[in-house]
Amino acid sequence: MYQLLKPALFQLAPERAHHLTVKGLAATLAVPGLSHAFRATYRLEDPSLERQVFGLPFPNPVGLAAGFDKDGKYYRHMASLGFGFLELGTVTPRPQAGNPQPRLFRLPKDRALINRMGFNNEGVDALAGRLLRYGRPGKTILGGNIGKNKTTPNEQAVDDYVDCFKKLYALVDYFVVNVSSPNTPNLRALQDKEPLTALLSTLQELNQRMVKSSLRPMEDLGKPGDLWHAKPILLKIAPDLTEGQLDDILAIVEATGIAGIIATNTTIAREPLTTPQAAVAAIGAGGLSGAPVRDRSTEVIRYLHQKSEGHLNIIGVGGIDSPESAQEKLDAGAKLIQVYSGMVYAGPGLVRDIKRSLL
Numbered sequence: 001m002y003q004l005l006k007p008a009l010f011q012l013a014p015e016r017a018h019h020l021t022v023k024g025l026a027a028t029l030a031v032p033g034l035s036h037a038f039r040a041t042y043r044l045e046d047p048s049l050e051r052q053v054f055g056l057p058f059p060n061p062v063g064l065a066a067g068f069d070k071d072g073k074y075y076r077h078m079a080s081l082g083f084g085f086l087e088l089g090t091v092t093p094r095p096q097a098g099n100p101q102p103r104l105f106r107l108p109k110d111r112a113l114i115n116r117m118g119f120n121n122e123g124v125d126a127l128a129g130r131l132l133r134y135g136r137p138g139k140t141i142l143g144g145n146i147g148k149n150k151t152t153p154n155e156q157a158v159d160d161y162v163d164c165f166k167k168l169y170a171l172v173d174y175f176v177v178n179v180s181s182p183n184t185p186n187l188r189a190l191q192d193k194e195p196l197t198a199l200l201s202t203l204q205e206l207n208q209r210m211v212k213s214s215l216r217p218m219e220d221l222g223k224p225g226d227l228w229h230a231k232p233i234l235l236k237i238a239p240d241l242t243e244g245q246l247d248d249i250l251a252i253v254e255a256t257g258i259a260g261i262i263a264t265n266t267t268i269a270r271e272p273l274t275t276p277q278a279a280v281a282a283i284g285a286g287g288l289s290g291a292p293v294r295d296r297s298t299e300v301i302r303y304l305h306q307k308s309e310g311h312l313n314i315i316g317v318g319g320i321d322s323p324e325s326a327q328e329k330l331d332a333g334a335k336l337i338q339v340y341s342g343m344v345y346a347g348p349g350l351v352r353d354i355k356r357s358l359l
Contacts, residue, residue: 112290260313294319305333
């Protein structure tokens with residue numbers, strides 16, 4: 001169905017097409033008969049697909065990357081596509097409009113997107129409110145991707161991350177610290193060793209305090225094997241880091257004890273592309289995602305996996321638009337994978353096709 005609608009959707013501005021697509025999904029799932037047929041078509045579950053990673057039981061290793069559902073408006077609908085986990089956000093403490101439109105662009109010849117969204121979102125309180133209202137989507141794992149507001153100086157950035165962490169703590173299963181988006185001025189400076197170590201250490205200390213201060217039912221206290229534990233914290237990194245910077249990242253992971261890495265975010269590079277250079281230049285600044293990022297993302301995953309001797313938990317993302325590209329990430333050392341841009345071109349059946357291939 002998506003492939004039939006795709007030519008019409010690609011005639012629309014990308015951001016408008018995105019909103020129409022997810023609203024159409026929500027409308028379809030609101031019809032009882034269509035809802036059952038839809039789920040039967042797209043869901044594919046099997047015990048052999050289950051994964052236990054950083055202490056969490058994932059129904060399958062295929063997740064939805066952050067950015068698709070920033071405000072948690074459609075996460076229950078997206079779960080119907082058969083994802084093992086959904087990452088919401090990036091969310092910031094205060095609502096912000098993001099960058100002026102147009103800010104999302106397709107490069108069909110390259111099966112790629114360029115975006116300079118700028119952390120547009122309704123704020124952490126809006127996301128927390130929806131999660132409280134609608135609850136968890138069955139066994140699907142939820143992640144919270146957190147960032148800082150554009151107007152917050154880097155010297156005070158830790159306060160923004162702490163605010164989001166506290167408000168989402170009881171509502172998501174894991175956290176992702178986003179310091180690698182190229183669309184918030186100076187954000188990537190937080191990837192430097194000193195500020196990043198300070199930020200992650202602060203969140204880890206807060207993590208432990210939140211566990212100890214959690215209000216637990218008296219009858220649960222002392223039960224063996226209970227689920228009251230610190231939330232896994234992951235760091236999302238850029239594909240543009242050098243090997244020396246990646247070595248620093250590994251040292252920071254070890255020093256702070258965070259749960260793992262998401263590799264990688266979008267790139268500021270513009271090679272290799274088949275789209276004419278003049279057309280790319282006319283688009284302007286933004287992060288490139290999709291097929292052109294595939295090889296570099298896989299290189300980063302393989303480097304981190306080998307340098308950590310296989311001990312690092314890695315979620316692989318970047319250029320996954322087929323079962324083959326998904327397997328490439330897993331072979332390089334990723335324990336889980338995420339899709340976004342690839343689904344724009346391949347359609348929602350991509351999730352099912354990857355799982356079928358894994359089986």
